Amino acid sequence: MCTSILYSPKDHYFGRNLDYEIAYGQKVVITPKNYEFEFTDLPAEKSHYAMIGVAAVADNTPLYCDAINEKGLGVAGLSFAGQGKYFPNAADKKNIASFEFISYLLATYETVDQVKESLTNANISNVSFAKNTPASELHWLVGDKTGKSIVVESDEKGLHVYNNPVNALTNAPLFPEQLTNLANYASVVPGEPDNNFLPGVNLKLYSRSLGTHHLPGGMDSESRFVKVCFALNHAPKDSDEVENVTNFFHILESVEQAKGMDQIGPNSFEYTMYTSCMNLEKGILYFNCYDDSRISAVDMNKEDLDSSDLVVYDLFKKQDISFIN
Numbered sequence: 418m419c420t421s422i423l424y425s426p427k428d429h430y431f432g433r434n435l436d437y438e439i440a441y442g443q444k445v446v447i448t449p450k451n452y453e454f455e456f457t458d459l460p461a462e463k464s465h466y467a468m469i470g471v472a473a474v475a476d477n478t479p480l481y482c483d484a485i486n487e488k489g490l491g492v493a494g495l496s497f498a499g500q501g502k503y504f505p506n507a508a509d510k511k512n513i514a515s516f517e518f519i520s521y522l523l524a525t526y527e528t529v530d531q532v533k534e535s536l537t538n539a540n541i542s543n544v545s546f547a548k549n550t551p552a553s554e555l556h557w558l559v560g561d562k563t564g565k566s567i568v569v570e571s572d573e574k575g576l577h578v579y580n581n582p583v584n585a586l587t588n589a590p591l592f593p594e595q596l597t598n599l600a601n602y603a604s605v606v607p608g609e610p611d612n613n614f615l616p617g618v619n620l621k622l623y624s625r626s627l628g629t630h631h632l633p634g635g636m637d638s639e640s641r642f643v644k645v646c647f648a649l650n651h652a653p654k655d656s657d658e659v660e661n662v663t664n665f666f667h668i669l670e671s672v673e674q675a676k677g678m679d680q681i682g683p684n685s686f687e688y689t690m691y692t693s694c695m696n697l698e699k700g701i702l703y704f705n706c707y708d709d710s711r712i713s714a715v716d717m718n719k720e721d722l723d724s725s726d727l728v729v730y731d732l733f734k735k736q737d738i739s740f741i742n
């Protein structure tokens with residue numbers, strides 16, 4: 418499963434944990450302004466905003482999992498298995514194939530408000546990129562550098578765009594249900610709780626942080642949603658880039674899936690394959706992966722953004738332990 422956040426200490430940082438059991442050959446991919454996008458049912462875009470993110474590249478086409486553009490818009494696709502439903506093309510609507518959703522939005526729009534507007538009469542269509550690349554059931558977090566985000570979900574009732582007051586997204590259930598569930602944790606506090614439970618009884622607070630005792634710690638989507646909302650909302654807001662990037666990785670580490678914790682079959686485990694953190698102001702993608710906890714970075718502005726060729730860097734690396742003696 419996955420977790421995505423928008424963290425806004427000073428600059429704005431957008432990214433996610435991608436949790437799964439098999440990789441799709443994802444890379445760090447920069448799509449410059451003059452790479453020609455040929456969309457399935459939308460007009461081709463010869464010239465558009467440049468973008469950087471994590472994508473599988475098939476037939477020289479970037480299939481983005483999460484990315485931002487040069488204007489500071491970010492979009493991440495997360496599994497919505499069991500709840501998501503795409504529909505055939507509708508004649509009176511803007512039809513966007515699910516695998517093009519991220520690249521279309523980032524090529525075209527600058528802000529969350531523009532995206533909202535553009536989706537008022539849209540349909541996420543159920544076409545596949547290729548025979549062996551079927552559409553995967555996703556929903557999306559879309560954020561920008563105003564610090565605002567929305568969630569886009571296509572379910573059996575159609576397309577929904579929800580304002581996101583918590584700037585986080587995990588997986589099923591439906592987003593409004595995830596928000597409703599947060600009320601069950603209204604008494605959680607980062608530190609010592611007030612004893613409203615038995616005010617007349619002297620409860621010995623035997624440990625620090627008993628106010629977080631009822632925070633869920635499961636790997637399931639609902640637990641991760643509650644926990645990451647708490648971590649994000651209480652994270653420090655520094656002004657230094659390195660401190661804020663460090664905070665971002667720690668927020669997502671609070672819901673990280675270590676191998677062994679989420680078994681999906683005999684000897685098969687879902688785990689956090691990579692974490693991405695993209696600075697919406699600076700166009701820098703920071704990342705690490707399960708086998709290499711060191712943070713690496715790619716700066717889109719160091720590339721020729723007027724080019725028409727994709728720029729691709731490795732995402733999955735080997736652990737590089739710094740021996741001190």
Ligand SMILES: C[C@H](CCC(=O)NCC(=O)O)[C@H]1CC[C@H]2[C@@H]3[C@H](O)C[C@@H]4C[C@H](O)CC[C@]4(C)[C@H]3CC[C@]12C
Nearest residue numbers: 418419436441473480481482494496516551552553
């Ligand atoms: C599997 C993950 C979602 C992780 C997750 O939540 N898994 C747990 C679960 O299924 O519950 C999704 C997120 C983005 C998806 C990819 C992107 O949408 C891009 C691309 C789209 C193609 O239609 C299918 C392949 C491909 C490359 C997708 C494969 C599945 C990915 C990688």
